[in-house]
Amino acid sequence: MTDRQDRKAFFRELGKYSALGLEMALSVVIGMGIGYYLDRWLGTGPWLTVVWIGLGFAAGVRSLYRAAVRSGKDLERDEERRRKPGGP
Template identity: 40%
Template sequence: MFFGKRDPSERPLLDLMGDIGSIGMQLVVSTFVGLGMGYYLDKWLGTKPWMLIIFLILGIAAGFKNVYEQAMRMMKANEAPHEHKDNE
């Protein structure tokens, strides 16, 4: 059942689920990277809490930028098959 050939109609659903999962991960990871960088810079420079706040905001902004870019790629990929059918 799980190891046999998959129905080709299942592929778009699996691709969509993978894209949605990667979007969520990108947002979470970039936020935590910004948080971690800010935390350790504050400890190193003694600027508590300013670097933490700045890098947290930068991490969140980077996460939203990644989400936006991934959404645009998904929209373009979704439009491409429809445009091909219209040209036939």
């Protein structure tokens, strides 16, 4: 790989992983918003807000887990390519 391709791959990965933090935060904020408005509509106090924050957090963790699995598979595939004869 050339230096330019290495930098391009680096920034692609950096964008992917920085989006994960944003995705986690948005999941929690959206869950909080849904719970808050349901609490106001139904008059249930903070209970639905707490439940929906938990659901948002769980959605964010699930997203992080899926990204970690995908990253592991990518690393295994790259390592396998390097080991093959005639590979990069």
